[in-house]
Amino acid sequence: MKPQNPFLVSGYYSPEFFCNREKETERIINALRNGRNITLFSLRRLGKTGLIEHTLNKLKSEKKTHIFYMDILSTTDLSSFINLFASAVLGKLESSPEKFIKKVGEIFAGIRPVISFDPYSGMPTFQINIQSSEDADKSLQKIFNYLKKNGKKIIIAIDEFQQIANYPEKNVEAVLRTNIQRATGVNFIFSGSQKHILLSIFSQYGKPFFQSTEMMQLERIPKGEYREFIISKLGKGKKKINESTAATILEICRLHTFYVQFLCNRLYGLKDRTITESLVRVTLEGILKENEAVYINYRNLLTEYQWKVLIAIAIEGNAKLITSKEFISKHKLGTPSSVHTAVKSLLNKEMIYKENNDYFIYDVFLERWLEGITS
Numbered sequence: 001m002k003p004q005n006p007f008l009v010s011g012y013y014s015p016e017f018f019c020n021r022e023k024e025t026e027r028i029i030n031a032l033r034n035g036r037n038i039t040l041f042s043l044r045r046l047g048k049t050g051l052i053e054h055t056l057n058k059l060k061s062e063k064k065t066h067i068f069y070m071d072i073l074s075t076t077d078l079s080s081f082i083n084l085f086a087s088a089v090l091g092k093l094e095s096s097p098e099k100f101i102k103k104v105g106e107i108f109a110g111i112r113p114v115i116s117f118d119p120y121s122g123m124p125t126f127q128i129n130i131q132s133s134e135d136a137d138k139s140l141q142k143i144f145n146y147l148k149k150n151g152k153k154i155i156i157a158i159d160e161f162q163q164i165a166n167y168p169e170k171n172v173e174a175v176l177r178t179n180i181q182r183a184t185g186v187n188f189i190f191s192g193s194q195k196h197i198l199l200s201i202f203s204q205y206g207k208p209f210f211q212s213t214e215m216m217q218l219e220r221i222p223k224g225e226y227r228e229f230i231i232s233k234l235g236k237g238k239k240k241i242n243e244s245t246a247a248t249i250l251e252i253c254r255l256h257t258f259y260v261q262f263l264c265n266r267l268y269g270l271k272d273r274t275i276t277e278s279l280v281r282v283t284l285e286g287i288l289k290e291n292e293a294v295y296i297n298y299r300n301l302l303t304e305y306q307w308k309v310l311i312a313i314a315i316e317g318n319a320k321l322i323t324s325k326e327f328i329s330k331h332k333l334g335t336p337s338s339v340h341t342a343v344k345s346l347l348n349k350e351m352i353y354k355e356n357n358d359y360f361i362y363d364v365f366l367e368r369w370l371e372g373i374t375s
Helices: 022-033 048-059 078-093 097-107 133-149 161-166 172-182 195-203 223-236 243-252 257-268 277-290 292-301 304-316 325-331 336-348 364-374
Strands: 038-041 065-071 114-117 124-127 153-159 186-192 214-217 352-355 358-361
Touching (some): 038 195, 048 065, 048 186, 133 172, 133 186, 161 195, 195 214, 243 257, 257 277, 292 364, 304 336, 325 336, 358 364
Antiparallel strands (some): 114 124
């Protein structure tokens, strides 16, 4: 069913509801068509997954291509990765439960997979018991051999790929890299939201995946193009908004895709036919009020000093030279070493992020709420 509200806050529907990203889409498609794997990384909620789905949607029309997508954030070890991978591939290529079961039995005959049926959907599922790195290697080889025999070009998108760094096995990257390297005719989109981990996996000399993919950082949608998208979509809903007010929305949300979409989704759902700047502010206040309990809970999870540093970063918007005398004196933060320790903790908790030596709060709405309680 076509969405009634054009400002989607989750999932992907069609190009009609997707803003721009034409150059990024073409770059990914060009890499895949020319046999290059690509690694896409960005801040959380900047539209990375939407871009992948948009790109895969464009490639679906190519008859000689099979496309697979898997989000591995929920996996905890190499065994769960392989099970999810096998399910994503076999579940899509086999047209019936009977063929699925038969194919699983053929491919993993020596590993003895356990086949069961989902009590809700009635669809078959299976579990491969991986006991060693040798079992993992054999399982991956069997899956890739199956794909190669299919005779079509294969594209596999693995989202949140940095999760493999959390697996307990020591040789995960080597096992995956070896099998991916053997997979002729198969190309990958690796993606994730933890830049430092992905850069470690793909750009650190001596690691298995070193320089094995094209690296691509996803930036914010250009202001002018996003502004026109907002005006156009609101217009189709018979709502008026001028360029200045649309620009205010983008400024409030720091051009961060999720927050722009969320705020615009709320504005589109109002009965008001004219979207004014004051209406934007009132709507934002309502969103912040709804989330106040969550924000207060953040405070309970941080030390008093960490919370104080977080507020300082919110006040600055983009905090520069955070250990300088000026910054510390302005916000009464004590010593540079204390600030450094607090910032390190906030980075690890993913409450803030660093971009071009400046520090920002990840959650834009939290930042606006913090600004409100200090004004």
